[in-house]
Amino acid sequence: MKTIGLLGGMSWESTIPYYRLINEGIKQRLGGLHSAQVLLHSVDFHEIEECQRRGEWDKTGDILAEAALGLQRAGAEGIVLCTNTMHKVADAIESRCTLPFLHIADATGRAITGAGMTRVALLGTRYTMEQDFYRGRLTEQFSINCLIPEADERAKINQIIFEELCLGNLPKRHALIMRK
Known part of the structure; x- marks a missing residue:
């Protein structure tokens, strides 16, 4: 091992x-x-x-x-x-x-294509959603189209990640926001 x-x-x-x-x-x-x-x-x-x-x-x-x-x-x-x-x-x-x-994008890309998908929603920190290091790799290496939320939604998701998830808190109301 x-x-x-x-x-x-x-x-x-x-x-x-x-x-x-x-x-x-x-x-x-x-x-x-x-x-x-x-x-x-x-x-x-x-x-x-x-x-x-x-x-x-x-x-x-x-x-x-x-x-x-x-x-x-x-x-x-x-x-x-x-x-x-x-x-x-x-x-x-x-x-x-x-x-x-x-590389996590490679593992993610294999899982997405293995499930027969070519278009997915990408949620994460604003850096992950807005910059190309993750989305670009999925697109270039796996032909996956990543959809990201609008700017105000990205800001809210980023806030939830840094102010709550990173601290071990996920109130039920935010779990609902993330599911939408």
Whole structure:
């Protein structure tokens, strides 16, 4: 079994499902008491979010590339970045770390095309919805057309993500907004 390097903490709330789903997959495949061999580097999201807001993507890429190198030195055999938005700096990570890197847009694209879809709604942080690093990859590599909400809806979704989901709160009223 290979050792998976998880690069998480952005937010720690969004890192939890990665760990759980990886281990559920191992349990389903191998049964018994098997679990995944995982190394986790959880960054301080406060620093990352500050860089995001200031548009300091190069600095963000440096921080995450250094974290990935730490996982490599610790024995990880591949890197999973446990967030959508930070895939904006995936190239910085991949250029400095020699481990295989699982890009979330590739996994998403395979799942979408595997389900026979070519047109989907894309929800996420405003960075993910508005910038091309995610949508562009889905379009260019998988011929998927991504629809995004109007500007006011994107702002509301972004606010819910940063002010509630990242803090572990999802009131029922916002769950309804996200379903619409």
